[in-house]
Ligand SMILES: O=C(O)CCC(=O)C(=O)O
């Protein structure tokens with residue numbers, strides 16, 4: 283066994299030196315990851331690619347960012363839906379978020395930093411970029427392992443080459459007495475994969491394939507790897523892109539911060555031929571990833587109970 287299944291969710295120890303391509307631990311872990319993504323749409327990764335110093339820095343960077351005046355934060359305008367500033371919404375009063383597109387590139391991190399701090403903030407820029415690059419490595423390892431488990435490993439390199447990353451800083455303040463505890467409503471992500479890292483305040487809940495809501499406890503230094511709708515489409519409906527939400531505890535006094543890295547494809551999302559046969563007919567037409575986001579913000583997209591079927595169903 284390459285990995286451990288704690289009460290509900292798979293925990294994969296990426297710090298294990300024996301987890302190397304070609305070993306039996308590697309292949310059994312590839313298999314565990316595939317099964318977890320098919321049944322729960324997520325798993326927990328223990329990963330030391332982000333040093334504890336960088337973890338501390340990224341949460342300090344989050345506090346510094348959210349402490350900026352609202353008139354500055356709203357300048358985080360990105361053309362792509364759900365990429366920029368979100369906040370001040372009466373129905374989701376606890377939540378605020380900002381996004382850095384192309385976060386693993388210096389230009390992406392720098393241009394966001396320049397808008398937030400016109401006089402410069404080099405440490406914020408470096409922290410955001412280093413964190414994104416370190417988490418992107420985990421994303422790429424998971425892609426490689428998932429592709430290998432499905433026998434399409436030859437396609438992982440071109441997939442990784444065409445991946446771009448959005449880093450989002452997310453804040454959930456503690457609810458006041460008699461205020462809603464719903465901090466982020468139930469949804470599926472539109473990414474290929476999402477990787478979440480939270481501070482010590484929990485709140486994430488994920489709905490598994492058998493419709494059980496699971497409260498996610500992040501072990502120290504852990505990351506939640508979750509499949510988005512693009513991964514579900516790519517897999518011809520094998521992978522689950524789980525509904526998930528954030529609920530704050532009524533008694534909670536502290537602010538929850540999550541730093542989330544979302545991966546998107548700059549080439550078409552297309553189902554490999556290997557996933558299609560008489561028992562598994564083609565379910566989705568190829569599509570541009572950005573068009574899935576654009577559909578999601580239309581009235582039909584928002585109302586849809588099955589976004590992939592309505593957007594690109596065969
Ligand atoms: O904060 C979290 O744990 C989840 C955030 C989330 O689901 C999202 O931003 O899509």
Ligand SMILES: [Fe+2]
Pocket residue numbers: 469470471526
């Ligand atoms: Fe999400």
